Amino acid sequence: DQQVKQNSPSLSVQEGRISILNCDYTNSMFDYFLWYKKYPAEGPTFLISISSIKDKNEDGRFTVFLNKSAKHLSLHIVPSQPGDSAVYFCAASARETSGSRLTFGEGTQLTVNP
Amino acid sequence: DTGVSQDPRHKITKRGQNVTFRCDPISEHNRLYWYRQTLGQGPEFLTYFQNEAQLEKSRLLSDRFSAERPKGSFSTLEIQRTEQGDSAMYLCASRNKDQPQHFGDGTRLSIL
Numbered sequence: 001d002q003q004v005k006q007n008s009p010s011l012s013v014q015e016g017r018i019s020i021l022n023c024d025y026t027n028s029m030f031d032y033f034l035w036y037k038k039y040p041a042e043g044p045t046f047l048i049s050i051s052s053i054k055d056k057n058e059d060g061r062f063t064v065f066l067n068k069s070a071k072h073l074s075l076h077i078v079p080s081q082p083g084d085s086a087v088y089f090c091a092a093s094a095r096e097t098s099g100s101r102l103t104f105g106e107g108t109q110l111t112v113n114p
Numbered sequence: 115d116t117g118v119s120q121d122p123r124h125k126i127t128k129r130g131q132n133v134t135f136r137c138d139p140i141s142e143h144n145r146l147y148w149y150r151q152t153l154g155q156g157p158e159f160l161t162y163f164q165n166e167a168q169l170e171k172s173r174l175l176s177d178r179f180s181a182e183r184p185k186g187s188f189s190t191l192e193i194q195r196t197e198q199g200d201s202a203m204y205l206c207a208s209r210n211k212d213q214p215q216h217f218g219d220g221t222r223l224s225i226l
Binding site: 004034036041042043044045046101102104106107 | 118120145147149154155156157158159162170205207209214215216217218219220
């Protein structure tokens with residue numbers, strides 16, 4: 001079963017506008033959530049994370065929002081830049097169990113048009 | 115800052131052959147993870163080491179797969195009698211406690 005889902009395979013936005021990437025999860029044991037960015041032929045690069053005790057975490061242009069009741073998180077990028085074009089993966093873990101193994105979504109291809 | 119290093123970057127082999135991949139984690143990281151990624155999917159967990167101890171293995175890790183981390187530093191992942199379905203990107207990640215996992219660039223395996 002797919003415990004972490006990213007329902008949008010792709011997203012296209014104009015440079016300077018906001019990009020919103022969404023992620024849903026089903027496992028209520030997940031207590032730590034991360035976003036990774038992946039360029040072709042490279043490994044995933046860590047972007048930002050959030051613990052389940054928070055509902056928002058911000059780092060520069062990147063903000064992650066967590067809605068535990070809806071089991072939903074989102075990544076906001078503002079303003080979007082062409083260099084942000086990549087595949088974005090949402091990941092989740094249950095830190096008290098399983099050594100914090102990550103469960104990933106399928107990814108969303110973000111394209112930022114100049 | 116030296117990141118996670120994986121070798122080789124690409125491996126092409128015939129079905130039925132054995133292959134071995136190596137991962138060198140970030141030097142002070144005591145936790146090491148292996149994942150597999152197929153086209154259009156996110157990475158899937160395979161196994162996890164804390165120092166030299168292999169603490170968890172996914173059901174995806176069949177009997178043909180074995181992983182080691184003999185001195186708690188680098189790790190190897192071996193696949194015996196490779197099959198077409200083993201074609202994938204194999205990713206290694208490492209971290210310390212309370213840190214996010216940092217990934218290498220992976221080894222792409224192609225089975226002919």
